Amino acid sequence: MERVLAINPGATSTKIAVFTGTQNTFQKLIEHKLEDLAHYEHIIDQFGYRYSVILSSLNENNFPLSDLDAVVGRGGMLQPVESGTYKVNDCMIEDLNAASRGEHASNLGALLAKKIASDNGIPAFIVDPVSVDEMDDVARISGLTELPRVSLSHALNSKAIARKAADQIGKKYEALTIIVAHLGTGISVSAHKNGRMIDVNNAQEEGPFSSDRCGTVPSYRLVKMCFSGKYSEKEILKKLMGSGGLHSLVGMKDIRKIEELATTGNKNADIALRALTYQIAKEIGAMATVFFGNLDCIAITGGMAYSERIVKDITSRIEFLSPVLIFPGEDEMASLVLGVLRVLRGEEKAKVYEGARYSGKAE
Helix, strand or coil: CCEEEEEEECCCEEEEEEEECCEEEEEEEEECCHHHHCCCCCHHHHHHHHHHHHHHHHHHCCCCHHHCCEEEEECCCCCCECCCEEECCHHHHHHHHHCCCCCCCCHHHHHHHHHHHHHCCCCEEEECCCCECCCCHHHHCCCCCCCCCCCCCCHHHHHHHHHHHHHHHCCCHHHCEEEEEEECCCEEEEEEECCEEEEECCCCCCCCCCCCECCCCCHHHHHHHHCCCCCCHHHHHHHHECCCHHHHHHCCCCHHHHHHHHHCCCHHHHHHHHHHHHHHHHHHHHHHHHHCCCCCEEEEEEHHHHCHHHHHHHHHHHCCCCCEEEEEECCHHHHHHHHHHHHHCCCCCCEECCCCCCECCEC
């Protein structure tokens, strides 16, 4: 039975899991103190630190690396690619080190997987990275030729949940029309048709605001703000992603604490949560027009889906569109491993990352 190590780096944590076949035999969330991460100017600089804590955790729990058949990491902000499982290669490592499409903790996934795999003579993979791009041509157009819309999203979990929803309603993902709302630190609302994610908001720069991202903001006033002389480029980018959203509105990012404030009568917390669910529901409603309203279902997933208030507020606005299915949390670790197992078992071929748009030819 194949044994696969999965690595999923997050902003302040690294999740690891060891699967034997499809069975999760070990999983751990390694939390990183902010003061430990503060030593590193760039996310990519955290590689050595995260590598050492992963090895320590596996050793402490008696999981020898020599027993592994493959390692899989969460895919990072690569050039646009087709959906699928990719073998980590030099071109991928080079692009992730350069962070040409932006810094993100997921960029470390392939690097960490490659290091551990190389040390043990086994293959390293990524599956459905955040740069999966299957958008229809019309969805790419914005109002400025210089600024086309780009696909950067929670593709891994969104596609996994779409498949789960398909199973639940008795259809194949390849024959489904579904909207998936991934509600995490960032928010991706994606439209899936016949096995392709044909439209999605870029969770870094558009759509609903989230715990620390501002989402779509008034562009004219944003430009004025940028050239006001009050802020550096770094400060503006931090406002957009890192200290925007609920952090800007309420002064904190933790949804549970904000809900507690709202229940005690804090009006600022209450209206911030109502605005959050309003924007999410509105984004879902907008995505419904992609299918002319002909939807099989809507799926809500991610950490926020554990909140009864948030789910209820969103559902009350969108349930007229189609059935709404709730999948709290995420299933990313199993999704990573299943993608690798399909390759190891010869059910599909690993794709080759070439750095160009729609890289993805089979080996």
